[in-house]
Amino acid sequence: MIFSTPEDWREDAACREDGSDGLFARGAAQRAMKIVCLGCSVRTECLAEALDNRIEYGVWGGLTERERRALLRRRPDVASWADLLSAAWDSTEPDSVVAGELDAVAEFEACYKAEFTRLVGFVIKIGHDEQEALDAAQVAFTEAWRQWKTIREPRAWLRKVVRRCLQYLPEVPSAEVADTTRPFVANEIEIAEETRSVLDALRLLPFRQRIVMAYKYDGFTPTEIARELDLTPESVRKTLQRARETLKQFLRGHGRDRDE
Incomplete structure (x- = not known):
């Protein structure tokens, strides 16, 4: 696949034909522009330019600014998105590359929402105070983000990491734990049990x-x-x-x- 040059790809943009200022759409207009992008022949060039130049606003290549930020956080190692997406044409569609990365971001966020408070509770149950538990859970999720593609069982992996983080810390004697120290959990059933x-x-x-x-x-x-x-x-x-x-x-x- 040969990309359009930076000078000419905008001439073929579907949003240009649409007559709207699609690249800088805001709010509800973004949903409409994402639909316009689906059939755009220069969608990949557009997305690569936004990613490589860290453009903050609007819909570029079918992705909102929030989706692009997530993609950039996911792949800080990419020196040139134009090169990466161009190379992707040799084996697959660039959309598949982007979709795969965004899926990974969504999976990580879902795991974080489901497991962070439970992980804090796990650390408290094995004998540490809430601050140590919060710190260990944050370290575990930071490491999980770096290795997310290789992690097959996140719940077990996260608990193994917090145990490793805490192995050199002393346990907190029960008498020294403040009354306010509780499992940092959101699930009502867990609160009733613990x-x-x-x-x-x-x-x-x-x-x-x-x-x-x-x-x-x-x-x-x-x-x-x-x-x-x-x-x-x-x-x-x-x-x-x-x-x-x-x-x-x-x-x-x-x-x-x-x-x-």
Whole structure:
């Protein structure tokens, strides 16, 4: 595929024929311009120019400024989008290259929304305070963004990274944790389960029991937990059983204390 030169591609732009100032459309007009772009013969040249020159406003090559920013954040390594999209014609449509990158951005954002607060809660459950949990979760997602294309199981991968981040930090004794420290979660069911008394009880468990319970609370099966912790599924089940017995005893005693 031979690109139009920078001097002549605008002459063939569909938005020019349309009579509108499509390149700099704003607000609701952007949706209409994205439709115009679909059939444009110089859509790829237009997009490459906007990306290479970091043009901030309007619809270029069918992408809004928000979509282009996401694409640039996703691929900071690209020196020339014109060269990349031109080369893409040798094996596939440039649209497929762009769509694939935007899909990756959307997948990452969905994972962040679904897992960030749960990841913070996971770190708190294994014995750290909320600030450490927030910091570790942010580090994990920053690293995930860099390696997103290679990550096959994001939930397990993120928990492995936060464990690595925290392995040299001391656990916070239960007595030193402020009353305001709670799992930073949005899900109402999780909030109901993870009361202050349960967190206090988890902190009394040996580390192996605590981390196995943290994975269990986050929906991992014994087989999945075993794989993450390099244990056997049977060992995980026994650890879960012992942890539950300890938790029941603690919560039973905690309930009696409140009644008194």
